[in-house]
Amino acid sequence: MSETKTLPTRYVTQPGEIKTSSGKTLRTDEMIINMGPQHPSTHGVLRLEIVVDGEIVVDIIPHIGYLHRCFEKHAENMINYQQVIPYVDRMDYVAAMNMEHGYAVAVERLLKIEVPERVEYLRVIMAELQRIASHLVAVGTFGIDAGAFTPFLYAFRDRELILDLFEMTCGARLLYNYIWVGGLSHDLPPQFIDKCKEFCTYFKPRIKQFNDLLTFNEIFVKRTANVGVLPKDVALNYACSGPMLRGSGINWDLRRDDPYSVYSRFEWQPQLGKGEMGAVGDTWDRHIVRMREMEESVRIIEQALAGIPAGNVQAAIPKRIRPEAGEIYARTETPRGELGYYIISDGSGSPFRVKARSPAFVNLSVLPEIARGGMIADLVLIAGSVDIVLGEVDR
Amino acid sequence: MTAAEILENVKSEFGDSVVESKLDVLQPWILVAPERMREIAYFLRDDPAMQFDYLMCLSGVDYNNGKLGAVYHLFSTVHRHKIVLKAQCTKEDAHVQSVSAVWGTANWHEREAFDLIGIVFDEHPDLRRILLPDDWEGHPLRKDYKVSEFYNGMNVPY
Amino acid sequence: MDALQNLGLWGSILIAVILSALPIIFILLYALVTLYLEMKVAAHMQDRLAYMRTGWHGTLQPFADILKLLQKEDTISSEADKKLFILAPYIVFMGTYAGFAAIPFSSMYIGSNIDLGAFFIVAVSSLVVIGILMGGWASNNKWSIFGAMRSAAQMVSYEIPTALAILIAVMITGSLNLQDVTKFQEGGIQNWVVFGGTLPLAQKLLLIPFTVVTFLILFTASLAEVNRTPFDLPEAESELVQGFNTEYSGMRFAMFYLAEYANMFLVSAVAVSLFLGGWSSPFGSLMSGPIWGLFWFIAKGMVLVFLQIWIRWTLPRLRVDQLMYTSWKVLTPFLFVCIFGVGLILVL
Numbered sequence: 001m002s003e004t005k006t007l008p009t010r011y012v013t014q015p016g017e018i019k020t021s022s023g024k025t026l027r028t029d030e031m032i033i034n035m036g037p038q039h040p041s042t043h044g045v046l047r048l049e050i051v052v053d054g055e056i057v058v059d060i061i062p063h064i065g066y067l068h069r070c071f072e073k074h075a076e077n078m079i080n081y082q083q084v085i086p087y088v089d090r091m092d093y094v095a096a097m098n099m100e101h102g103y104a105v106a107v108e109r110l111l112k113i114e115v116p117e118r119v120e121y122l123r124v125i126m127a128e129l130q131r132i133a134s135h136l137v138a139v140g141t142f143g144i145d146a147g148a149f150t151p152f153l154y155a156f157r158d159r160e161l162i163l164d165l166f167e168m169t170c171g172a173r174l175l176y177n178y179i180w181v182g183g184l185s186h187d188l189p190p191q192f193i194d195k196c197k198e199f200c201t202y203f204k205p206r207i208k209q210f211n212d213l214l215t216f217n218e219i220f221v222k223r224t225a226n227v228g229v230l231p232k233d234v235a236l237n238y239a240c241s242g243p244m245l246r247g248s249g250i251n252w253d254l255r256r257d258d259p260y261s262v263y264s265r266f267e268w269q270p271q272l273g274k275g276e277m278g279a280v281g282d283t284w285d286r287h288i289v290r291m292r293e294m295e296e297s298v299r300i301i302e303q304a305l306a307g308i309p310a311g312n313v314q315a316a317i318p319k320r321i322r323p324e325a326g327e328i329y330a331r332t333e334t335p336r337g338e339l340g341y342y343i344i345s346d347g348s349g350s351p352f353r354v355k356a357r358s359p360a361f362v363n364l365s366v367l368p369e370i371a372r373g374g375m376i377a378d379l380v381l382i383a384g385s386v387d388i389v390l391g392e393v394d395r
Numbered sequence: 396m397t398a399a400e401i402l403e404n405v406k407s408e409f410g411d412s413v414v415e416s417k418l419d420v421l422q423p424w425i426l427v428a429p430e431r432m433r434e435i436a437y438f439l440r441d442d443p444a445m446q447f448d449y450l451m452c453l454s455g456v457d458y459n460n461g462k463l464g465a466v467y468h469l470f471s472t473v474h475r476h477k478i479v480l481k482a483q484c485t486k487e488d489a490h491v492q493s494v495s496a497v498w499g500t501a502n503w504h505e506r507e508a509f510d511l512i513g514i515v516f517d518e519h520p521d522l523r524r525i526l527l528p529d530d531w532e533g534h535p536l537r538k539d540y541k542v543s544e545f546y547n548g549m550n551v552p553y
Numbered sequence: 554m555d556a557l558q559n560l561g562l563w564g565s566i567l568i569a570v571i572l573s574a575l576p577i578i579f580i581l582l583y584a585l586v587t588l589y590l591e592m593k594v595a596a597h598m599q600d601r602l603a604y605m606r607t608g609w610h611g612t613l614q615p616f617a618d619i620l621k622l623l624q625k626e627d628t629i630s631s632e633a634d635k636k637l638f639i640l641a642p643y644i645v646f647m648g649t650y651a652g653f654a655a656i657p658f659s660s661m662y663i664g665s666n667i668d669l670g671a672f673f674i675v676a677v678s679s680l681v682v683i684g685i686l687m688g689g690w691a692s693n694n695k696w697s698i699f700g701a702m703r704s705a706a707q708m709v710s711y712e713i714p715t716a717l718a719i720l721i722a723v724m725i726t727g728s729l730n731l732q733d734v735t736k737f738q739e740g741g742i743q744n745w746v747v748f749g750g751t752l753p754l755a756q757k758l759l760l761i762p763f764t765v766v767t768f769l770i771l772f773t774a775s776l777a778e779v780n781r782t783p784f785d786l787p788e789a790e791s792e793l794v795q796g797f798n799t800e801y802s803g804m805r806f807a808m809f810y811l812a813e814y815a816n817m818f819l820v821s822a823v824a825v826s827l828f829l830g831g832w833s834s835p836f837g838s839l840m841s842g843p844i845w846g847l848f849w850f851i852a853k854g855m856v857l858v859f860l861q862i863w864i865r866w867t868l869p870r871l872r873v874d875q876l877m878y879t880s881w882k883v884l885t886p887f888l889f890v891c892i893f894g895v896g897l898i899l900v901l
Contacts, residue, residue: 031695033695033696033699034695055873055874064525064526065524065525065526065527065528068526068527070535072511072536073535073536109421110421143869146869146870147782147783147785147868147869147870148867148868148869148870149595149599149866150598150599150866150867153599153600153601154599154600157600157601213867214869217868217869219783219868219869219870219871220869222871222872222875223869223870223871223872223875234499236448236449236472237448237498237499237500238498238499238500239449239450239451239498239499239500250472252472257475326420326421327420327421327422328421328422329422329451329452329468329479331451338451340451340452340468342452342454342466342468344456352459353454353456353457355452355454355456357451357452357454361503362500362503362504364503365499365500365502365503366499369499375872375873375874376699377786377872377873378872394526395526
């Protein structure tokens with residue numbers, strides 16, 4: 001793949017000069033270094049072209065598209081609305097349940113149908129379990145970026161239990177095809193509720209253990225406090241969402257503020273970054289927001305488990321989905337932020353246009369703004385705190 | 396504010412640029428002229444009664460009747476109201492004024508619309524392809540897109 | 554050794570070669586054990602089991618690793634500076650191995666009983682910096698250069714706390730010769746320098762805070778000398794792929810690895826000899842003697858190596874400017890205070 005060799009003019013290096021005491025002139029240049037598509041720490045195939053002056057980052061030019069799989073074109077090509085669900089899974093493969101949930105909510109609004117209560121409760125449980133699993137990946141890999149290898153394994157050990165729960169329900173550990181338009185593909189197996197309750201009681205002290213090991217560690221705090229500060233106005237202007245927005249202190253959570261499903265029935269609080277260890281909106285704040293969101297998810301799951309109504313999860317699945325011509329934009333809260341689906345229907349059985357507004361794509365665009373002026377070591381941490389999944393960025 | 400009031404506000408400022416609107420659907424939309432997109436965007440963002448400070452999504456669409464369009468989903472975190480803006484242009488003269496100076500997030504969204512649909516956003520600071528390789532030919536999400544046979548010597552369809 | 558001097562020229566050369574080859578045999582055996590230990594300790598701390606299949610609980614794994622590294626293809630990138638590229642691992646290893654000459658393994662064996670022991674070790678182990686710079690530069694890879702620059706800055710900065718800490722031990726014991734320092738600490742755990750040395754009780758109690766702090770600082774600075782977490786920025790896997798090691802593969806990479814492990818033991822050995830009593834038994838005359846001395850020395854060295862491994866898998870890493878800050882603005886002033894305090898106590 002040949003890239004254009006000429007960069008736009010504002011990226012051309014400006015040579016500087018230093019005069020030594022003996023009168024000679026040393027030229028210092030900015031160096032363009034490539035944190036290439038294959039790199040242990042860019043969380044996938046992301047290419048960051050960094051212009052550095054020594055260790056200080058002067059500019060960053062992200063290049064994406066290495067994982068582009070033409071999701072939107074697939075969704076238009078003569079497949080019906082239900083058949084889009086497996087494609088939607090594969091966009092953000094770390095949080096597949098939330099992607100399916102978002103799509104199902106969008107199509108159900110377009111069709112103007114209601115789903116049974118049991119379906120809503122189960123969807124909430126699955127979505128929150130998936131949120132915990134996704135945050136565990138995020139904080140684990142964030143630890144590796146900072147150099148702590150052990151918390152990653154602790155996080156994955158706990159994530160295994162969640163994946164076991166998913167496997168028990170729908171047979172898959174990562175890409176589920178579980179939440180369909182109008183219902184679910186399978187009902188719960190009989191031992192699910194007990195195992196889920198067991199998991200919730202097991203997991204709460206694990207969060208504390210993780211915090212003791214990593215979050216409040218002196219070296220980790222020094223690495224992450226005051227690094228990558230995202231001011232509130234920049235966050236809103238760049239349409240950041242999820243833990244990035246809440247980490248900067250903005251009290252905004254789609255589960256409460258643009259309600260969907262039955263989240264309004266449970267007692268829980270969106271978690272905000274308060275600048276406990278440094279400026280409001282630094283990487284530590286985003287990290288602690290994710291940790292605390294996991295605790296809140298456990299609360300929601302326990303409340304939901306206590307009140308699942310009986311019912312048939314497949315009762316409302318339409319035999320044939322043929323919405324009338326129209327369009328809708330529906331958004332839900334995934335672990336990464338606001339996931340939006342803009343679906344245009346032309347009255348036939350297959351969508352006319354499906355645009356997936358993925359949170360990681362939008363959050364990544366703010367990276368050059370917040371990482372300028374820091375060091376390369378900081379850039380790695382900031383990119384880790386944005387929590388991108390390239391499948392979602394590139395679709 | 397309701398969609399009707401927002402429409403009134405926009406019409407009072409930019410009367411002739413508002414081409415069409417539809418208020419009785421799930422999500423009311425306003426179709427405006429593509430040449431004045433940025434002014435309208437500034438107005439919507441800065442007017443104290445509306446304050447649309449959050450651009451939720453910017454999508455490019457190929458309407459399959461010779462027209463391309465950009466759809467803007469706007470939201471106000473202050474007043475908690477939403478509106479949909481649309482701009483349409485023909486395939487031959489696919490130009491819409493860029494709003495990346497108004498909302499920073501529009502930068503990448505417009506690059507993606509340019510990449511996949513082919514709409515050129517005027518006065519965009521850095522309009523190049525984002526998801527596809529820089530030397531790709533064609534705009535894949537168009538309805539009449541034909542996959543090219545060869546790309547850099549490799550057989551594309553297999 | 555004096556009795557063997559009348560063996561003639563060739564005889565004495567042969568004896569010299571045999572005696573100087575003993576540390577390398579030790580290093581090779583020790584590296585095998587430490588490779589295994591590192592992986593197993595890391596695994597058990599991370600709630601998993603490491604190697605279980607090669608041999609009983611994976612004990613044959615280090616041999617398999619060495620075999621694999623030996624038979625790998627030897628790649629040198631075409632733009633690399635070939636001579637420097639090939640020379641770099643050997644210089645790194647040489648810097649470390651030369652230091653082993655002045656380490657007293659037991660009362661009966663020390664490679665070279667020079668009166669400048671500690672000074673010699675600190676000086677010669679600085680050669681490692683040259684090797685790392687060569688390796689990073691010759692790789693013709695921007696990431697390697699980053700790693701090499703950071704490593705050079707780090708090692709040079711942390712020489713200062715190391716030297717000052719050694720100075721404090723020398724002040725208490727009165728000699729740079731490591732064999733004499735160890736003999737000074739004979740007689741039991743209460744005579745170790747970290748607990749004040751063989752001085753009157755009043756002076757000892759006053760010295761203990763200073764010596765404990767100095768020992769901890771020496772340990773920390775030695776972590777930085779060997780490029781281990783939390784100071785492993787030069788080889789930071791998350792940022793620089795493998796730092797200055799990136800372009801190396803096969804036998805040359807094995808050489809760097811061996812040098813790193815040897816360096817780990819070297820700095821532990823220096824700390825043990827100066828502060829923890831070297832080859833002397835902690836129980837005084839019980840379990841002491843030349844062979845027991847070897848056992849005690851290796852055991853104490855391995856405890857410190859285990860500590861280094863433990864810390865590596867627990868803590869995140871420091872950023873480069875925080876690293877420099879720690880060395881120049883935290884460790885060095887602390888050591889100045891300690892030197893002043895120890896000097897005052899010794900004089901009064």
